[in-house]
Amino acid sequence: xxxxxxxxxxxxxxxxxxxxxxxxxxxxxxxxxxxxxxxxxxxxxxxxxxxxxxxxxxxxxxxxxxxxxxxxxxxxxxxxxxxxxxxxxxxxxxxxxxxxxxxxxxxxxxxxxxxxxxxxxxxxxxxxxxxxxxxxxxxxxxxxxxxxxxxxxxxxxxxxxxxxxxxxxxxxxxxxxxxxxxxxxxxxxxxxxxxxxxxxx
Amino acid sequence: xxxxxxxxxxxxxxxxxxxxxxxxxxxxxxxxxxxxxxxxxxxxxxxxxxxxxxxxxxxxxxxxxxxxxxxxxxxxxxxxxxxxxxxxxxxxxxxxxxxxxxxxxx
Numbered sequence: 001x002x003x004x005x006x007x008x009x010x011x012x013x014x015x016x017x018x019x020x021x022x023x024x025x026x027x028x029x030x031x032x033x034x035x036x037x038x039x040x041x042x043x044x045x046x047x048x049x050x051x052x053x054x055x056x057x058x059x060x061x062x063x064x065x066x067x068x069x070x071x072x073x074x075x076x077x078x079x080x081x082x083x084x085x086x087x088x089x090x091x092x093x094x095x096x097x098x099x100x101x102x103x104x105x106x107x108x109x110x111x112x113x114x115x116x117x118x119x120x121x122x123x124x125x126x127x128x129x130x131x132x133x134x135x136x137x138x139x140x141x142x143x144x145x146x147x148x149x150x151x152x153x154x155x156x157x158x159x160x161x162x163x164x165x166x167x168x169x170x171x172x173x174x175x176x177x178x179x180x181x182x183x184x185x186x187x188x189x190x191x192x193x194x195x196x197x198x199x200x201x
Numbered sequence: 202x203x204x205x206x207x208x209x210x211x212x213x214x215x216x217x218x219x220x221x222x223x224x225x226x227x228x229x230x231x232x233x234x235x236x237x238x239x240x241x242x243x244x245x246x247x248x249x250x251x252x253x254x255x256x257x258x259x260x261x262x263x264x265x266x267x268x269x270x271x272x273x274x275x276x277x278x279x280x281x282x283x284x285x286x287x288x289x290x291x292x293x294x295x296x297x298x299x300x301x302x303x304x305x306x307x
Binding site: 033034035036037038039041081082116117145146161181183184185186198200 | 210211212213215216254256258259260261263265270271272275277279280284286
């Protein structure tokens with residue numbers, strides 16, 4: 001499959017070799033949807049996004065408040081653990097640096113929680129310094145529900161299961177709390193360049 | 202299934218019923234568990250596994266409660282191992298096959 005898709009895209013294959021992590025193939029224009037549950041249908045007037053510590057809500061935005069935050073446009077390659085990669089995906093949203101602000105000094109990890117019950121865990125220092133966003137726009141259009149709209153995490157340097165769809169809450173934690181796939185044998189960290197797919201890798 | 206913006210939910214159209222998990226689950230269970238009754242750890246509803254909602258696109262089979270949609274069972278075969286997570290099933294009641302020489306392997 002890798003050979004075929006690269007053959008059809010010979011013009012970009014040299015670049016693809018550099019940008020394709022081990023064990024991945026270029027999915028081209030496709031954007032597969034791998035869902036472990038029903039697609040949540042949260043109306044924008046009921047949507048909010050919040051940051052919590054272990055006991056309290058620290059920050060909260062309604063949809064309109066979120067949309068008024070400073071925005072960034074990013075173009076990144078994304079890598080799914082099921083072996084497809086997609087180059088030059090264009091997103092718009094708000095940096096997690098903006099959303100997290102000054103976190104308590106004890107914070108080491110965050111746990112992202114989504115509508116539908118999905119969770120994923122991330123080290124704090126991997127989602128700050130311009131490495132992660134909460135995005136609501138894909139290729140200039142509102143992010144479609146099947147791709148995580150109205151808003152999802154974008155953490156492109158890790159496998160895409162870390163970029164939680166339909167995310168609503170970040171909890172700041174002094175310890176690591178494995179999420180939905182991390183508790184089912186997937187790697188706790190998920191770096192595609194080190195091929196951290198499963199817990200034994 | 203249509204959301205308020207009028208787009209089609211392609212995930213809902215690919216949802217299967219739990220009977221479709223029978224083949225893979227047969228790798229592990231000696232009996233057909235799709236006829237087993239499972240009590241959801243989240244909402245307490247009891248229903249046949251075969252009547253649960255199965256999402257088979259994800260990196261594992263994910264079986265959800267038909268009543269509250271919470272995860273009941275996750276199952277995958279990966280790198281020579283079977284992985285089974287039953288934390289969402291509070292009680293699994295499996296009907297034994299009728300005793301016979303064949304089922305005893307004699």
